[in-house]
Amino acid sequence: MLIDLHTHSTASDGTDSPEELVRKAAAAGLDVVALTDHDTVAGHAAAAAALPRGLTLVTGAELSCRLDGVSLHMLAYLFDPEEPALAAERDLLRDDRVPRARAIVEKLQGLGVPITFERVRELAEGAVGRPHIAAAMVEAGVVEDVSAAFTPEWIADGGRAHVDKHELDAFEAIRLIHGAGGVAVFAHPLAELRGRVVPDDAIVRLAAAGLDGVEVDHMDHDEAARTRLRALATGLDLLTTGSSDYHGTAKTIGLGGNTTSPESYARLIARATGAKPLTA
Structure with missing residues (x-):
């Protein structure tokens, strides 16, 4: 079984x-x-x-x-x-996910990452989350794969683009x-x-x-x-x-x-x- x-x-x-x-x-x-x-x-x-x-x-x-x-x-x-x-x-x-994702994208944009929140929402068929942001970063050629986005350099907990969540x-x-x-x-x-x-x-x-x-x-x-x-x-x-x-x-x-x-x-x-x- x-x-x-x-x-x-x-x-x-x-x-x-x-x-x-x-x-x-x-x-x-x-x-x-x-x-x-x-x-x-x-x-x-x-x-x-x-x-x-x-x-x-x-x-x-x-x-x-x-x-x-x-x-x-x-x-x-x-x-x-x-x-x-x-x-x-x-x-x-669930409702905290949207403002948090938007804030993370804004931080990434401040770090020179060429992604938009609109594209992140397009990649998220359901509740938006950090994996969708990571996917947008991969698509933009910023990181090689999704795992590479979850580092202190980018969106890992405590990372440069980290934003606390509810x-x-x-x-x-x-x-x-x-x-x-x-x-x-x-x-x-x-x-x-x-x-x-x-x-x-x-x-x-x-x-x-x-x-x-x-x-x-x-x-x-x-x-x-x-x-x-x-x-x-x-x-x-x-x-x-x-x-x-x-x-x-x-x-x-x-x-x-x-x-x-x-x-x-x-x-x-x-x-x-x-x-x-x-x-x-």
């Missing part, structure tokens, strides 16, 4: 439409795929309508959070999308996710190449506040990080997940590049009360 619990579509910063994503997931041999676009559930209906027979869709979202001054992402699974408190927070997170307190995120009947999993907690990460004691504190799991098997975790996280999760009785964090052509990893065990998947869906996995 192949289970990939972290993917993105054009509803946020992926390059595949929700319909394309589920079709590709089935073609890749996946049995279960989660659609976890950034701060939005806009792609769920289209993905569900196009779901191939034999593939299960887990609905979710990746929420932008902050803890002790460090940006992090919280994967929320199988929550009730209509629950008002979490829906309101998703709206705040982020949800990580403890409040767990409370809201649970309040909507969902399951909270800390996404790629040791992805040090992306910027600062929280120490292990922060994960201990999050676990005490109800964190359900941690994403262990991820492209941005080397073997040492995976071993460390797995041991920490075992000690805290947290479920562990694995996933591709698929973004289509925006990243090199394919669907199913990392997967979640059936045992962890069963634990996850058993905890959810807000929604159920969908099958065709």
Whole structure:
């Protein structure tokens, strides 16, 4: 049973439409795929309508959070999308993306980068984000690829063109996710190449506040990080997940590049009360 619990579509910063994503997931041999676009559930209906027979869709979202001054992402699974408190927070997170992207573009223009916000919006079929700015930089010949834009020289956290964004307190995120009947999993907690990460004691504190799991098997975790996280999760009785964090052509990893065990998947869906996995 192949289970990939972290993917993105054009509803946020992926390059595949929700319909394309589920079709590709089935073609890749996946049995279960989660659609976890950034701060939005806009792609769920289209993905569900196009779901191939034999593939299960887990609905979710990746929420932008902050803890002790460090940006992090919280994967929320199988929550009730209509629950008002979490829906309101998703709206705040989503709506902040446009002014932030505009401000980043203005900073880049001040650094001599020949891109426009209008072009960035054209590249973003869904919620605009830094990957769309990076794509515009690639198109303009400023950087070789999207990853090269996410450096201190350009748009990485703390970089020359960095602009702060609205982020949800990580403890409040767990409370809201649970309040909507969902399951909270800390996404790629040791992805040090992306910027600062929280120490292990922060994960201990999050676990005490109800964190359900941690994403262990991820492209941005080397073997040492995976071993460390797995041991920490075992000690805290947290479920562990694995996933591709698929973004289509925006990243090199394919669907199913990392997967979640059936045992962890069963634990996850058993905890959810807000929604159920969908099958065709």
